[in-house]
Amino acid sequence: MRSSAAIATRADAGGEESLDARARRLSAAAGGADAAEILRRAVLEEFPGRITLVSSFGAESAVLLHLIAQVAPATPVIFIDTGKHFAQTLSYRKKLARELGLADVRDIRPRPEAVAAADPAGDLWRRDPDACCTLRKVVPLEEALDGFDAWITGRKQFHGGLRAALPVFEAADPFIKVNPLARWDKADLDAYAARHGLPPHPLVEQGYPSIGCWPCTHPAAPGEDARAGRWRGAAKTECGIHLIGARRAPAAT
Numbered sequence: 001m002r003s004s005a006a007i008a009t010r011a012d013a014g015g016e017e018s019l020d021a022r023a024r025r026l027s028a029a030a031g032g033a034d035a036a037e038i039l040r041r042a043v044l045e046e047f048p049g050r051i052t053l054v055s056s057f058g059a060e061s062a063v064l065l066h067l068i069a070q071v072a073p074a075t076p077v078i079f080i081d082t083g084k085h086f087a088q089t090l091s092y093r094k095k096l097a098r099e100l101g102l103a104d105v106r107d108i109r110p111r112p113e114a115v116a117a118a119d120p121a122g123d124l125w126r127r128d129p130d131a132c133c134t135l136r137k138v139v140p141l142e143e144a145l146d147g148f149d150a151w152i153t154g155r156k157q158f159h160g161g162l163r164a165a166l167p168v169f170e171a172a173d174p175f176i177k178v179n180p181l182a183r184w185d186k187a188d189l190d191a192y193a194a195r196h197g198l199p200p201h202p203l204v205e206q207g208y209p210s211i212g213c214w215p216c217t218h219p220a221a222p223g224e225d226a227r228a229g230r231w232r233g234a235a236k237t238e239c240g241i242h243l244i245g246a247r248r249a250p251a252a253t
């Protein structure tokens with residue numbers, strides 16, 4: 001893993017611009033640009049060959065995956081296979097990749113020896129979900145992001161919570177994160193999916209508006225927040241992958 005100090009030095013040497021300043025400049029430049037244009041600039045102009053898209057292949061993932069397939073279908077797409085996904089998610093990941101023509105979907109997994117040591121019975125999610133997410137999601141993603149300067153996420157402001165003030169570009173030392181759908185709402189997503197005939201995740205029709213690992217995902221009732229079924233009954237609302245960078249540099253973002 002590269003050190004954040006090395007990145008800061010390289011950024012400073014390249015143009016006296018910090019990661020935070022670069023993120024603010026790119027967000028300002030994005031202005032009223034639509035999601036496809038934001039992706040085009042990020043993938044083809046700002047971070048050519050140095051950017052990846054991280055997708056859960058969940059309830060809202062098809063829109064962003066379709067957009068990247070139009071802009072640059074060879075962009076690496078990272079799917080974190082935690083070992084705890086619904087079977088429907090694994091089949092949906094294959095179906096979407098095939099139908100959208102995504103050329104470089106990378107399934108990443110926690111190291112078997114790490115799982116054997118920290119979660120031999122496979123029930124860490126029940127005892128310590130934060131530790132489970134770190135083991136099965138955060139650490140594998142940190143390793144997979146090595147070599148990239150930026151990653152694309154599907155987060156949106158309408159999800160609320162920590163996402164309510166989400167910028168289009170954000171600094172997450174040593175990365176820039178790109179959130180092309182930050183300003184989209186549910187109606188925008190539904191309209192785009194209908195216009196392009198995108199296949200829904202098979203669990204959506206069973207009442208799951210947000211889909212993660214099976215032990216930690218439950219249906220949401222009509223009128224509940226989309227993420228209400230995630231870690232239901234616990235204070236936890238995020239898996240922790242979006243704390244990558246924040247953990248290393250608390251002042252960033």
Ligand code: SF4
Pocket residue numbers: 082084124125128129130132133134136137212213214215216239
């Ligand atoms: S969402 Fe649940 S099962 Fe999946 S990694 Fe996190 S705690 Fe573990």
